[in-house]
Amino acid sequence: MADGIFSKLMQTSRLKSPWVYRVNGGSCNGCDIEIGPCFSPRYDAEQVGIVLQGSPKHADILLITGPVTLRTRAAIADIYAQMPSPKAVVALGSCPASGNVFAGSPTVLVGAAEAVVPVDIYVPGCPPRPQAIIEGIQQAARLLSEGRSRSQQALAASTNPEVKHD
């Protein structure tokens, strides 16, 4: 009984409090600029609990913009590893989904963001509108609360108690 109440509480809290960390994987900055208005008075993402954090260790959801280039690949993998689980990844725009116009370039990874981190939500657009960004983050928060994000499914499949990270 207490188990049920506590897990329900945890589900609700994951839905209501998605903390976000943004990383630029070599983008043109169009999508990054669209993240700014999400926190402005016009769209105010804070009213649904979204807070832009400065450290990946404080965040639940990773926002990736830009085609993941060879230079940023290691940084993005490192940042993803530094986020405590449960975590989700949102690919913002069409660049991290497919590379967009940069696909086929020798410095852009084949498979874009999916080659580096397991992506949960793709937000299409070039750049997506702020409402679409907020909707994408909310969908990722819903995945986290229902335990359906890819990191949570991977955790459920393994039996690792506590992660030691250097």
Place this chain on the structure above:
Amino acid sequence: MTDWWRPLLAFLIWPGLLGGALLGWFDLWLYRKLLARLQGRQGPPFYQPFFDFVKLLGKRTILPGGISPLIFYGLPLVALVSVVAALALLPVPGTPMQSFSGDLVLLLYLLEMPALVDIIAGFATRSIYGQVGSTREAILSIGYNLPFITALVAVALQQGSFSLERVAAGPLGPVQILAGLALLLAIPARLKTNPFSIANAESEIVAGTHIEYNARPLALFELTHSLEVVAMAGLFAVLWVGPVADTGLRLILYLLVSAGVVGLTCLVAAAMARLKVEHAFRFFWTWGALAAALALAAALIW
């Protein structure tokens, strides 16, 4: 011996952990909502700080390499216990705790602990951002402690006792007003809000001293911060509502005044930008020193 349950009740229920946490989450929500409204935004719903805390509890902690687990997990606990104990000592209306002589000094020591823990935590993480945050917090604490401690000492001097109950029960006079002003100068710095938010400057040094903390230790640090807000606002409020006789009325006034302090802090934070650490230090040792000197002079005269 018969009253051993009093401190325990004060520590755990009211005004300690449970009551303090609820009031702290309310104060945090009030701060964020008022800040949002002043900026023309909507702001979070009232349950937001509670769900933030619960969500942090549910994350798996990552222990950064090279940090001793004792320090990593122990520091937030030390900070939490000291601030809860400080809250338990406050002569809040309805507290079961009995005041004893010298508990003002104990309160000051206990309230200094969260800042000290932050400084140690920042140095213990091997991150350059944490170390810069710790250095700034240390310099700032030398600044804001001047008006903070002097104001409380002035009120104690006027009342002739270091017992919190005597200090709080004193009638409102020029000493209380001047000491209150000096306290108000120090409170934004203790709560790390603008213009004295240099210690956890977000975009500049990422997250300051808490940069390597995550999940449950971070949840404890966030809880400590909300309890610190209650303690600071409550410290100001007990000085001002102490003389009121009726306990129920005093409680209502206490809640109103502490919410007012939070609101005033928020207004100042919304209106001002961040001062650099040298400017903040200079501010506290000129204007803060002036306010402190005035309060002490008033205590000596009246």
Place this chain on the structure above:
Amino acid sequence: MGILNVLSRNFWRRSRTRKPADRVPYPADFRGELAHRLDLCTACGTCSYVCSPTAITFVSEADGIVWRYDAGRCTFCGRCVEYCPTRALSFNPKAASPVARREQQLTNDLVPYQHCERCGAQLIPMPPETLVSLYHSPEGAAQAAEMHRLCDRCRSRLASERVKSGLKR
């Protein structure tokens, strides 16, 4: 003290935030989701030729040509819409929604082959709507449609028959 005026104005007026569900109306020419009308597509390949990120490709199948569109690669520049000769492509005024899997962003539309009325060869005829806009009248379009249901070899045979038989068209 101007900041205090700004703060007081912000506080006493209603906040300027739009609720997440209260969407800003999309402008009339907003480049949202790409809509493809199969009845107008002739699989000419122009959209694929002009597509900047090669989000549109054509794949030959046994019974037709597949128009393949990847919304996760599209940059919504509008070149395909601008250059499509039959105006089969247009922009939905609503933006595409976030999806969980990459496969949900792929669209495969089969443009089926039809058969020449005379020889049965595979062809994709000109859509009737395009004929109407080309000939500026339904009657003219109906007369032209007879020609356009033939493959180009049969069309030139029919034209030479008509010339030889002296019939006015």
